[in-house]
Amino acid sequence: MPAKFDTYKDYREQTLMLLQSAREGLIMYEHDFSACGFSDRAVAQALNDLLVRNPAAQVRLLARSADYIAAQCPLLLQLANVQSQRFTLHLANTDMPTLLTPFILADMQRFVRRCHFDWAKGETDDDAQEVTRLRQAFDLAWECSIPSSDWRRLDL
Numbered sequence: 001m002p003a004k005f006d007t008y009k010d011y012r013e014q015t016l017m018l019l020q021s022a023r024e025g026l027i028m029y030e031h032d033f034s035a036c037g038f039s040d041r042a043v044a045q046a047l048n049d050l051l052v053r054n055p056a057a058q059v060r061l062l063a064r065s066a067d068y069i070a071a072q073c074p075l076l077l078q079l080a081n082v083q084s085q086r087f088t089l090h091l092a093n094t095d096m097p098t099l100l101t102p103f104i105l106a107d108m109q110r111f112v113r114r115c116h117f118d119w120a121k122g123e124t125d126d127d128a129q130e131v132t133r134l135r136q137a138f139d140l141a142w143e144c145s146i147p148s149s150d151w152r153r154l155d156l
Helices: 008-021 041-053 067-072 074-082 128-143
Strands: 003-005 025-030 058-063 087-091 103-106 110-114 122-125
Touching: 003 008, 008 041, 008 103, 008 110, 008 122, 025 041, 025 128, 041 058, 041 074, 058 128, 067 074, 074 087, 103 128, 110 128
Parallel strands: 025 058, 058 087
Antiparallel strands: 003 122, 025 103, 103 110, 110 122
């Protein structure tokens, strides 16, 4: 069901609802995921629930920077260590600006998207054409991205 939002609080709420509704997988693109509330326990729990509920589910994060996750999201780091084959973070290639707006796409059916990296204003929707466009842009950006080791802990 389409909805609009214009505050970061609403963006975090819409993001959490989308994460909790995911059944098959998630693809996400953000600057560093700080605006999404990814340091919250509820986000880590929603992602964990998805991966436990569906052994075939995949979670792919594409970020411009991994610093926030590495420094502020210990529960996500723990989940990524346990589910490393199904929970991956890549860094976007800044020379390939194929993605211009941050978004989260659940089950290749529903999305939450902000209009710009610097604004909270955005929307949720399930428009099939827009879902396809977001998926194609993400796939192209993912192919040109690099895996990030910045958020992996080294156990010595």
